[in-house]
Amino acid sequence: MFFSRSIMYLCLLALFVSTKASAEFDLPGQAIIVYPSGLKKPVDFGFSYKMTDEGTRFSAGNSSVAVSQVPEQYTLALYLHQDQYIWVSEFSKGYFSTFVYKIGDHVIELRKAPNRNIKGKYELIIDGKISLFDTNTIQLDFAFDENGIKRIIPRGAIKNIGQMK
Numbered sequence: 001m002f003f004s005r006s007i008m009y010l011c012l013l014a015l016f017v018s019t020k021a022s023a024e025f026d027l028p029g030q031a032i033i034v035y036p037s038g039l040k041k042p043v044d045f046g047f048s049y050k051m052t053d054e055g056t057r058f059s060a061g062n063s064s065v066a067v068s069q070v071p072e073q074y075t076l077a078l079y080l081h082q083d084q085y086i087w088v089s090e091f092s093k094g095y096f097s098t099f100v101y102k103i104g105d106h107v108i109e110l111r112k113a114p115n116r117n118i119k120g121k122y123e124l125i126i127d128g129k130i131s132l133f134d135t136n137t138i139q140l141d142f143a144f145d146e147n148g149i150k151r152i153i154p155r156g157a158i159k160n161i162g163q164m165k
Contacts, residue, residue: 023070023146024050029103033096036085043091046103047074047142047149061090076140078110080133083120086110104149108140124157131157 029046045061049070058067060074079087085095101108109125116123119133131138131154139155 024048025146025148026050027104027148029101031088031091031099031101033088033091033099035094035096041092045090045101047144049144049146070144070146073144074142076142078124078138078140080120080122080136080138086122103142106149106152108152123160124154126152126154130160132160134158 026048027046029044031043031045032040033043034040046059048057048059049067050057050059055066056068057064058071059065076088076090081087081095085097086099087095088099091099098112099108099110106127107125108127111123111125112121113123114121122133124131124133124138126140133156135156138157141153141155143150143153
């Protein structure tokens with residue numbers, strides 16, 4: 001009786017450990033950035049959390065680091081330059097005008113709103129919700145769980161209180 005109960009507990013423990021260890025995700029992402037000249041450039045930038053021969057690795061774009069668990073978050077910074085251009089270091093070495101970034105089930109768009117009296121004349125749309133620049137930098141915090149992106153939080157932005165959605 002004791003022996004069979006011990007085996008049962010060991011099997012449950014092994015199942016729990018193997019379930020937690022098998023948490024992996026691969027979220028391909030692509031941004032289409034538009035330069036002031038009108039030139040459009042695709043940029044691949046996804047996230048993954050995978051087991052490899054060297055251990056567990058988290059990747060953001062082309063960068064990869066060994067980790068012991070799913071990272072809490074990754075931050076992507078959007079820099080407003082002279083109230084008319086944007087720079088995201090992960091997307092480009094130079095300034096650009098707008099972008100649409102699709103990652104997993106999420107869509108992030110930065111678009112010009114020339115007829116609005118707002119900072120930089122930019123609107124940031126994350127999954128249909130509009131935010132505006134409050135400072136010259138918006139940080140997009142991608143919060144993760146074992147399945148991938150749990151939520152995207154814009155910091156340094158204010159919600160567009162006039163939106164109808």
